[in-house]
Structures are given as structure tokens and as C-alpha cells.
Amino acid sequence: MKEFLPKYNFNEAESKWQKVWEDNKLYEAKVDTTKPKYSVVIPPPNITGILHMGHMLNNTIQDIFCRLKRMQGYEVCWVPGIDHAGISTQHVLERELHSQGKTKGDIGREAFVKMGWEWKEKYGTIILRQLRKLGVSVDWSKERFTLDEGLNKAVREVFVDLYKKGLIYKGMRIVNWDPKAQTAVSDDEMEYKEKRDKLYFIKYQVKGLDKFVIVATTRPETMFGDTAVAVNPDDERYKSFGDVNLILPLANKEIPLIRDSYVDKEFGTGALKVTPAHDVNDFEIGKRHNLEAINVLNKNSTLNEYGLEFAGMDIFVARKKVVAKLEELGLIEKIEEITHNVNYAEKSGAVIEPFLSEQWFVSMKPLAEPALKVVNDGQIKFHPQRWVKTYNHWMGNVRDWCISRQLWWGHQIPIWYHNDTGEIYCEVNPPADIENWKQDPDVLDTWFSSWLWPFSVFGWENNAAKDKANEQLQYFYSTDFLATAADIIFLWVARMIMAGLEYMGEIPFKDVYFNALIRDGQGRKMSKTLGNSPDPLDVIDKYGADAMRFTLVYLAPLGNDVLYDEASTEIGRNFITKLWNAGRFIALNNEKYNEKSENEPISKEKSAYDVDIIDEWINSRLNSSLKAINENLDAFRLNDYSKQIYNFVWSDFCDWYIELIKIKATLKPENAKQIFANAQANYLAILKILHPITPGVTEELWHIFKDIDEANSISFESFPAIDESKINLKIENEFGSLQELVTGIRNLRGENNIPNSKKCTVYINKINDSITELSSDILNYIKSLCNLDELNSAVKPEGNYASKILPDYEVYLSLEGLVDKAKQKEKLEKELENLTKFLNTLDKKLSNEGFLAKAAPQVIEVEKEKQNNAKVQIEKIKEALEVL
RNA sequence: GGGCGGUUAGCUCAGUUGGUUAGAGCGCUACGUUGACAUCGUAGAGGUCAUUGGUUCGAAUCCAUUACCGCCCACCA
Secondary structure (H helix, E strand, C coil): CCCCCCCCCHHHHHHHHHHHHHHCCCCCCCCCCCCCEEEEECCCCECCCCCCHHHHHHHHHHHHHHHHHHHCCCEEEEECEEECCHHHHHHHHHHHHHHCCCCHHHHHHHHHHHHHHHHHHHHHHHHHHHHHHHCCCCCHHHCEECCCHHHHHHHHHHHHHHHHCCCEEEEEEEEEEECCCCEEECHHHEEEEEEEEEEEEEEEEECCCCCEEEEEECCHHHHHHCCEEEECCCCHHHHCCCCCEEEECCCCEEEEEEECCCCCCCCCCCEEEECHHHCHHHHHHHHHCCCCCCCCECCCCEECHHHHHHCCCEHHHHHHHHHHHHHHCCCEEEEEEEEEEEEEECCCCCECEEEEEEEEEECCHHHHHHHHHHHHCCCCEEECCCHHHHHHHHHHCCCCEECEECCCCCCECCEEEECCCCCEEECCCCCCCHHHEEECCCEECCHHHHCCHHHHCCCCCCCHHHHHHCHHHHHHCCCCEEEEEHHHHHHHHHHHHHHHHHHHCCCCCCEEEEECCEECCCCCECCCCCCCCCCHHHHHHHHCHHHHHHHHHHHCCCCCCEECCHHHHHHHHHHHHHHHHHHHHHHHHHHHHHHHHHHCCCCCCCCCCCCCHHHHHHHHHHHHHHHHHHHHHHCCCHHHHHHHHHHHHHHHHHHHHHHHHHHHHHHCHHHHHHHHHHHHHHHHHHHHHHCCCCHHHHHHHHHHHHCCCCCCCHHHCCCCCCCHHHCCHHHHHHHHHHHHHHHHHHHHHHHCCCCCCCCEEEEEEECCCCCCCCCHHHHHHHHHHCCEEEEEECCCCCCCEEEEECCCEEEEEECCCCCCHHHHHHHHHHHHHHHHHHHHHHHHHHHCHHHHHHCCHHHHHHHHHHHHHHHHHHHHHHHHHHHC
């Protein structure tokens, strides 16, 4: 046994063990086909991000399962890594350049990419390594980066393969253009926000007539790209117009009036200006009616030459000028204020411009189909399951994925165009005569590397022979578990499933756990701008990583949001303190009694130890708790696991078991050694059960008790197995009645204002026949727990006393002074009233033929027992009242 | 507009196949430091389980309805 400090120094212990684990490479996974494996890939954090509480919860969840499985004998491989985060990083780098008064054009692509790598070395790695402070059991030797050489190879392989299969194509499409970052972004990378805007009603003259069609638009500056005006075919207002042409103002161009059922008769004037190059729906209308798509914008969202006199102006400037000009011409009918939704780029915050441009796309339909199947037939399970619906909905309506980004930071597209012929070359490696070719300047969407993560991290090469010989890939793929936030179910989870099936022919993971979102105490999302997100590293410094881990899991029900503020970490901290103190108490006693027995050896007869209700009860509780814990872990209900063990440790083990054995050891010193040996065995089991969730403190305690070599970690001890034979519900029930008795006596003392320090005399009488008689030992323990000088059975006291009728016992407490009879009476009468009500409902129930006919026999039995007990209790209360 | 959650004690939440006199932690009240632990102990107060209706012998639990809160998807020219 090592020295047991009175106070747990979590900072010291946690950093010590984290170092020991890493230095000894304890969590490095090897291919070991004699063992079942358990593999997990980390959701790689962004190199531009900071660690937030969400990461802490997410990684704690993964660590719990990895540690649990390791203790259950699996070869566990948890791969850490980081994400290059295309747009965000590009943004950060450009901002840095800007602060130096430079632009990326000034330094060129190569230098810019070099900056990115420097950033990654400096900050990206730190972010990931900070996870070490959380105590994660990742395999650091397998750390990957989504832009590293191996992953780049995988990305190129997949691109080329999909291109050759015809699943990647280049097309003119309306994309979401971020004019600030000057790149296309995917549908999933933008968000709608409400905005007040003006709705302009503009008069388009019917050619040759003094008649107008009035269109309503919020974006008059795009009118130079109008190639039609559309009305609903059923709209009576426009039936008489027939097929006519309208004069597009300012441009003075003729455009047709067309009929399309997309147009909503109710909105505005029922006439829609059709601008195919600058609106997705207009683009669709344009396709249906063979309209030309005229792009009137430059990439920086200024008007191009189609804007005539407004060319070169930013759209917001141009809008005002165009309106002014139209007003001058008397072509503005009216202007209304409206609130509508406007798309913003999530990363840059710019207003998204629908923009017609040439981009690379992945055809999603063929990939989505098998991916839908594996989720719906249960090969991949979502927790909670309801996300399947969301997944199905998205996958059923999946749209092609725009994968090209006009950035420099990322995987450059493996496409080369021939300088002379324009011929396209798409291979994993550049063409031999590279001087005649020019590579596509675009890079791929960040998710194009992340979607390969579950197999690319194991060295996948898209080479059947090599992949088959790749032991790691064969052994660790498919992975077993993925923990992530539900907001990237489409961006990431769905796409990993598609890629996994397409390239490995096998699902990428079996169970997907969607962890809760962490909100602040008021339920608001944690955000940098609100400043309501505590820095996890500060929380760790202040409370310890174990405390934070425990608290987060304790507060996080599967699939619901967590309201967290820093102070709630006290839950975990206090629990760990309690655990520490209980261990210390047991250790001190073990030391004490072991020394004693060495000095004065006790004869065998004298040390004979009889198992009593306390032992049977704690064994039963340990095993029934363990059973519940296993069920909860199997069902991914981690908060229930944490609550189970919390309650077992705090109430069963500390409040009752330890309190009882304290007395037992005092009253039976000859058994003391065995008593604390038993206690220690139980305590060590608790440490093992807790290790997955609080690895630091359990490792520290394990080493104090075991006094073993540092590298001998508790993380390789086996997780306690359930011993069903020890579960004894009768014992638990009888112990419950004992607890009720103790609480009842204490309660009676309190009601009669007897100080805890004052001894008193109590008489009890068992009134429930199905309960076993308490042994004299146990009666002595109760005496001590309640500070009684006498505890008699079955002898009603004379003189003054207070009484209480419990379900299994009637209790009489002798009082020296005057008895407050009125108060006594009041208490008893209230109890009588409650019980009578209760009995009435039971009587009704048990005389209800429907109940007797249809309820399960066990249920009826239980109700009858309740009825009998209530009757006996009522009788006893009446007796007590009579004497008063 | 479509979909999904939530509504239980002052606060945060459990309550897993319908059978409890509805639970926990925090907070609150009273008492307590004779050494495991005041980051603690003992005891106490506190709820017509959002509404309305239905199914059932029996509903916090199942179904429907309404209200409010939250999220996701689509989208308003």
C-alpha cells in the first residue's frame, strides 16, 4: 500500500498518469487476430478551431467505450487526427496576410500553401494534443491529418475512380457563391437568416402596347440577366395577354412572357422576372423554356458588362442606382417592405449569391442507394434511432454534391487540361509531359477527404492486392463506433457510409452515437460571441478532467441537449472527493488491522467470519447495479451508467455499507481484518467499473492499493463480470426495511427534538410476517446508527413515548419529559388519513372484477400484499392513537 | 410549408415492455465537526406529471387534440 493523501491532488495525478500512459505506449494498437478488435476513428477537429465543451463530451464518450472494451479484452484502436478545414483555414491565412498588408496573390499559391502547413504545425497539432488533458486513450502513433500524403493519395484515387465511373462531372450550375471567400460553397455550408428588405414593383412594358406587366423583385440589379417574365398558367389576370414580348427596361431588350406553374399567383403581382443565371428556381424554369442564362455578375459580386452603365458597381450600390434610374423613368410602381430569408455563408458571413458557373459535382443518387439500405436494414445503427428518419429524408432527396472550391488550401483536383487541345487528363499522378498541361486550379471540398476517413487512416490505397495485404486495414475496418454531433449527419456521416460501401464494400462503422449539444445554463448555444462557452482547459485546471468527464456524461442524456455551466462540474468533483475519502477510510483500516494481526496473530477459530445480511446485501447491490450498468452501456445510455455507479457508490456503499461495517468492526474486532478486506475487494470492483469514465482518479487509487509498477495500468484489468447468483432481491428487500427502520427512528428523534448526541431508548415490534427477524448483531448496529442506549423487541414501553408505524415495524421512542400529545396525535392522524386513502384505492382495485380478470397474477399478489400491510399499519396506528 | 424533439418539485433533469402513495442532484429549512469525507452527515418542506379528449380494470407512461419552447429540412420572387 502506498501513502494515501488526505486530499486528492487531481492536477498532479491526472498529468502524471496521462504521461505514463503515453510514454509506455499503453494504447498503441496492434494487429492481434487472436483477439476481437474494437476500432474507432476520432471526428477530426479543425485546425483553426479551439477546443470547446462539445469536443470534451464527444471524446469522453469515445474514451468510455474504448476503455470499457479494452477492459473487456478487445484490442482497441482509437485513431486520432485533425482536419485541414479548407475554407476556415484559407480565411485565417488570408486575414493574417491582410494584417501584413498583403494578399494571397502577392505571395503566390506555393507560398500560401506553405503558410497553411506552418499553421497546421503550430496550432493544429496543439489542438489535438490538448485532448491529452482529457485523458483520452487514443493511439498517438496513428495520428493522421486530412491533408497528409497518404490521405492525399486516397483522395486522388477516389476522385479519379469516380471520374472514370462517370460519377464525377463538370457542369454549369447555379452554385452558392461566397463573394467574400470567392468560392463556391455547398448547400450545407450556408444558413438562412431573416432580413428586412425592400420589394420593388417594376413595370415591364408589353411590346407595342401601352400596357404593363408589373414584376416584384428584391433584386432589381439582376434584371439585366432577365430572359423572360413568368406567370402562372392559371392566372386569370394574364390570360388575355397571350404570347407577347415585354420590353426589359434599361436594357431595352425583348423578353417573352411565359407560363410556368412554379409561379405563385398570390405573391406580389403574380409575375416573376426570370433570371436563370442568378436563381436556382429561375434556372430550372429557364431549362424548361429553353431560356438563355445570362450571368451579369463578376466573381466579387460586382456587375459585369451586361450591367451597362452600372458595370463595375457592387450589387448593393448598383441596386440603388438602378432603382433611381427606374424611378426617373417612371417604371417603379411602388416599393414595399418585406421580411424574407437570405442565405449567408456560414464561414465568411457574406450574403450568398446564386451564381452560374462551371463546377465539379459528384452524382449522389447511385451512392445514396446502398447507403440508405445499410441504415434501414440495421447494419448501421443510429443512437438515438430517430435520426434514421432524418437520414432517410435527406438521402431520398439527395442532390449532387458540388465538390470544387476556388481555394488554394486543400486537395487540388487531379485534372489537367492540355495547353493546346484542351483535352482532359484525369489520373492519380500528373501527366509525364507536364509542361504541356495545366492542372485545374480548384481544390476539393474538405469533406471529400473526411468522407474517406474510416479507411484512409488505415492506409487504404485502392489497390485490391495491397489492400488485402494491409493487415491494419483488414483488421480494424469496419470500425465499431462513431460518436458525433447530429449537425453533420449529412455533411459527414452519410458521406462516410457512401464512401465506405463504395471503396471497402463494407459499412464504415456499426453504431453511430449522436451526442448531445452543449448549451449554457440558459439553454443558449455556446458561442464565442456570447462568451458563454467555458474554456475546457480552465475547467480541467479547476475541477479536474475526471470531474468534467463525469459531469458531462451525467448531464447528457442520449440525444438531448445538455444545459451546462461551469459550476455544475461540482457534481463530478464532489463525487470524486467522496470516492477518494471512502478509499482512504478503507485503506487506513486495512493498514491498521493488518499491522495488528501481524503483531498478535489471531487464532483461526477466533477469526472465523460469518457472512451476514450486510455482506449479502452489498454483494447483491453491486451485482444488480452492475447488471443495470451493463444494460445501459449496451444501450448507449451513458448518463444512466454514470447515475447507477454514482448512486451505488454514494448511497449504497458509503452511506450504508461503510457506516455499518464501521460499527461492525468496532463491535467484532476479531472480524475487523476480514471486514475491511471485503470492503477493499468491493472498492476495487468500483474502481474498475468507474475507470472508463474517470480514468485518472481510478488509476491513482488502483496504484495506491496495489502498489504496482507504474506501467501496470488498471485499464487492462478486466471489467467486473456480473455474478447473477449474488443478486438476492429478498435480501435487498429486507435490507430496505432495515433502512426504513433506521430512518424512522432518526425521524422520530428529530420530530421530538432529541439532540443527536443524546442517547435514547427505543422499542420496536415487527408487524410484517414476511420479513426475517433481525439478528441481535444487526440490532446492535442499529443501536449505534441511531445512537440508542437500548433497542428492545416486542416490549411495549411504559410511560411517555412517541410512536411511529412503519410498513414493517412499529416503533416506540421513550421520552423523559413531557410528550407533546397534540403534535403526536396530529402526525399519527395525518399518517392514518394517508394510509386510509391508500387502502381505499387498493380495496377498489381489488374488488374490481376487470382488474382481477385481466391483471397479471404477480401484480395482483403485490397489490394484495400492499392491502394487508396497509390494514396492519392502520390497525397499529389506531391502537397508538387510543393510548394517546 | 414538411419533419423531429421537448413540456414532471424553485432550478436542471430521471422515470427503458402501461401496475410507485411519482424520484435524483442542486437550491431551501432544521440539527450536527467525539477523525473517511463540511467538496460532508442526518432529517424535513416542496409536484392535480402543459391542455383537452380517448383507449384500458389501471395512464406521467399508449393514441388523438390544442398551446408554448427548441431543432432540422425546404423556401418566399
